[in-house]
Amino acid sequence: MVFETQITAHKEVAQGTHEVTLARPTAFSFKAGQYTQVAVPKLTNPDPKGRSRQFSVTSSPYDMDEIKVVFRNSGSGFKETLINTSIGASVQVEQAAGSFLLPQILTRPQMFVAGGVGIAPFMSYLHQKIEDTWEYPITLLYGNQNPESAAYLEELKQMSKQHRQFSLDTIYKRPTPGLFAKLAEKYIDAVWWVVGPPGMVAVTVNGLQLGGVATDKIMTESFDGY
Ligand SMILES: Cc1cc2nc3c(=O)[nH]c(=O)nc-3n(C[C@H](O)[C@H](O)[C@H](O)COP(=O)(O)OP(=O)(O)OC[C@H]3O[C@@H](n4cnc5c(N)ncnc54)[C@H](O)[C@@H]3O)c2cc1C
Structure with missing residues (x-):
């Protein structure tokens, strides 16, 4: 399932490292450890790999308002486009996926x-x-x-x-x-x-x-x- 959403913030969280915050669609569910596919509607910089990438979600599953992702800025056309996409602009996220599920109950270190x-x-x-x-x-x-x-x-x-x-x-x-x-x-x-x-x-x-x-x-x- 694909959701339309909006960018609500951009932040430099370390050298060459960019965080994007998105409004969390009501039906978007995920567990800690899962990833989503983020797509921009149109590339402003050409990219042979297309207009989307997979990113792990960094925000808490308990945060019902926001989804955050983080990436190094490699200079790829997709990332340049995403970084330069204004706050309030629409992007798409896919329903979260992945089997890297961190343990909710710890039975060992x-x-x-x-x-x-x-x-x-x-x-x-x-x-x-x-x-x-x-x-x-x-x-x-x-x-x-x-x-x-x-x-x-x-x-x-x-x-x-x-x-x-x-x-x-x-x-x-x-x-x-x-x-x-x-x-x-x-x-x-x-x-x-x-x-x-x-x-x-x-x-x-x-x-x-x-x-x-x-x-x-x-x-x-x-x-x-x-
Ligand atoms: C399950 C999963 C989860 C993931 N989670 C994350 C995540 O949370 N954060 C994250 O950052 N990535 C994550 N990735 C990887 C992500 O999907 C991208 O593949 C990765 O970020 C590289 O994308 P890119 O656009 O920088 O490079 P790509 O365009 O995919 O290119 C690959 C290489 O080419 C180089 N390159 C591409 N274009 C240029 C250019 N114009 N100039 C110079 N060099 C260029 C890049 O440096 C890179 O090394 C995840 C992948 C998987 C499978």
Whole structure:
């Protein structure tokens, strides 16, 4: 199902990183971790890949007013068009989809690994969950080139102060499988959730498997196109 909606805000949330807020159509439903396809009515800049892209939703499923998405500005015709589309203008969103569903009830420690804008589905989850109490720790490993390009970094730091069961670790160098193999040994009981560009996801999974994590304890979402 496709919904017509409007842009309500644009925001630069880190270096070269753009957030778009859309009015949430009443019938648009989603769970934390899912994505939607955003389409502009007409490209102002040519784009061989067309006038839409898939983006994970960053806002909370409890927020009935807004849907937010975030992306790096690569200079593609679609993203240039979306960034330059005025507030109040119409765009389309598809009904949310995806099986990367973050757990509502925690039965063991959770490790979230985000590469760059791979933070998107975790933001949706944390926005929803941060007011609750939960039994097991959630640790977010957040990798970026530098702090300036880390979207929502201050907000995440605040969340980690607010919730004793949520902690944030930042990584500003290219991760190796060895790093994740060591972490796998440290967080032996954890379930791993890995999101980001395909190369980063592959390195992380490789390291976790070297560290002895079973395949059914690793969930991934690859942001193809990066
Ligand atoms: C389930 C799922 C969820 C996703 N969620 C997100 C999300 O939350 N946020 C997000 O950002 N992405 C997400 N993606 C990826 C997203 O759909 C796009 O594929 C991605 O953002 C790249 O789009 P693009 O328009 O920048 O590049 P594309 O046009 O798809 O091009 C691919 C490559 O070419 C380069 N390129 C393209 N045009 C130009 C140009 N004119 N000049 C220079 N270089 C160019 C780009 O740098 C890019 O590396 C998701 C993908 C999937 C499958």
